[in-house]
Amino acid sequence: MTPLHALIAALKAEYAAVYLYGLLGGRASRGGKPAEIARIASLYAAHRMRRDQLIALLGARKVTPPVPAVAYTPPIDPVSTSTRTACAREVELRSESIYTQLVAATAGSERAFAINALTSVSTAAVTLGQTPSAFPGLVL
Amino acid sequence: MIASPLTRRAVVAGGLLGTAALSGCSVSDLTKRKTNDPEAADRARLAKARDLSLQLHDEIVATMTRDPRLSTALAKIRDMHLEQIAQFTNSAGLTTPRTAGPTSAPLTLTALPDRERELAQTFRALALHAQRGDVAALLASAAAGIDQVMVR
Numbered sequence: 001m002t003p004l005h006a007l008i009a010a011l012k013a014e015y016a017a018v019y020l021y022g023l024l025g026g027r028a029s030r031g032g033k034p035a036e037i038a039r040i041a042s043l044y045a046a047h048r049m050r051r052d053q054l055i056a057l058l059g060a061r062k063v064t065p066p067v068p069a070v071a072y073t074p075p076i077d078p079v080s081t082s083t084r085t086a087c088a089r090e091v092e093l094r095s096e097s098i099y100t101q102l103v104a105a106t107a108g109s110e111r112a113f114a115i116n117a118l119t120s121v122s123t124a125a126v127t128l129g130q131t132p133s134a135f136p137g138l139v140l
Numbered sequence: 141m142i143a144s145p146l147t148r149r150a151v152v153a154g155g156l157l158g159t160a161a162l163s164g165c166s167v168s169d170l171t172k173r174k175t176n177d178p179e180a181a182d183r184a185r186l187a188k189a190r191d192l193s194l195q196l197h198d199e200i201v202a203t204m205t206r207d208p209r210l211s212t213a214l215a216k217i218r219d220m221h222l223e224q225i226a227q228f229t230n231s232a233g234l235t236t237p238r239t240a241g242p243t244s245a246p247l248t249l250t251a252l253p254d255r256e257r258e259l260a261q262t263f264r265a266l267a268l269h270a271q272r273g274d275v276a277a278l279l280a281s282a283a284a285g286i287d288q289v290m291v292r
Contacts, residue, residue, distance in 0.1 A: 096284070103280045104273030115264050115280045122284035123291050132216070132288035134223035135281040 006105035007058055008066060010114075013098040014051035015068035017091050021047060023074060024084050036081055043088060043124055047095075050117055057110055085128055092125035100137035178271035185266045186232035189279060190225055196259055197221040198244035206246040217256070220289050224282050231278055253290060260286040 001009075021044035028037045058065045075091075078084040099121060102114035122136040200218045204211045228234075247255065260283040267279035 100277050100281055103267065104277040106273075111276060112268055115267055115283070118280050119260075119264070119284050119287055123287050126288045126291045130288075132220070132285065132292045134220045134285045135227065135278070136284045136288055138277060138281045140227060 001101060001105045003106045003110060004061065004063065006102045007054060007061075007063075007110065010098050010102050010117075011051065011054040011058065011065055012068075013095055014047055014054060016072040017047040017095060018044065018051055019068070019072045020074055020087065020091055024078050024088060027078050028081075028084060032081060032084070036084070039127075040084070040088065043092075046120060046124070047091075050120075053113060057113065089125055089128040089130055092121045092128060093130065095121035096125060096137035182270055182272050182275045183232045183234075185270055185279065186228045186275065187234060189263055189266055189282065190228035190232065190234065192259055192262060193221050193225045193228065195244070196255055197225065199247050199255070200252070202244045203246040203252075210249070216292070217252075217289055220285060224285065227278065228282075231275070256286050256290050260284075 021040055025037065025040045025044060028040050032040075055065045074087050076083050076087040078087045096118065099114050099118040103111055103118060106114055118137060125136070126132055197218060200214050200221070204214050204218070263279045263283035263286070267276045267283065270276035270279060
């Protein structure tokens with residue numbers, strides 16, 4: 001995978017994550033506990049920040065970023081606190097894989113960004129109930 | 141993971157690593173003298189990650205021996221290090237057994253998180269400068285793995 005393809009794949013993943021966390025937040029605001037709403041808000045903000053950083057990295061390469069899709073289908077129907085947590089965990093696990101690929105494909109400041117992003121999403125996955133792994137995001 | 145068709149240079153580098161392991165001298169010292177060989181430099185990065193993991197693993201085992209009540213809590217961290225040590229060894233094509241001594245000092249519980257954070261940070265630095273993408277991904281993922289087990 002070229003660095004450009006990996007950056008675009010990461011941006012598309014962040015578009016989906018931002019959309020899905022918006023959806024989860026909307027659902028949680030109707031009956032979710034404050035702790036759940038705060039957690040979703042925090043993860044939403046983190047994905048928005050990485051989305052913006054990816055757009056900036058593409059801009060630095062003089063590449064026009066792709067536009068987001070109109071909507072994204074949640075991997076799990078987020079009808080309850082437990083399914084919303086599972087949905088969020090799935091988003092973070094997908095992000096782990098995307099950022100591991102971005103680490104492999106890039107160098108320098110782009111790789112530094114990917115390493116930090118990988119750390120953030122893998123930690124988030126564990127706070128959402130994922131079992132820790134010796135090598136998150138990698139299939140060995 | 142790093143395995144690729146062997147070039148004459150890779151064979152020479154492998155021989156250097158084997159010699160270093162048998163003689164007990166530092167692998168990184170050898171590769172510092174051969175910094176124009178990216179393959180050897182990445183092997184040295186993996187060897188360094190392996191050796192640092194071994195050292196911390198041994199300190200954790202010493203801590204578990206000193207205080208068996210901590211065994212259950214520390215076993216997950218020890219097992220993660222064992223998995224990472226095996227993968228680093230395999231990925232670098234290292235055949236050497238352990239280089240850390242069996243008489244490691246036990247850790248204090250307050251020191252453990254700091255040592256783990258320090259190791260994860262070292263892995264991230266090694267990942268940042270790795271020549272090969274797969275080596276970078278392995279090291280960055282291992283750093284994330286340490287962060288995960290410390291969160292849990």
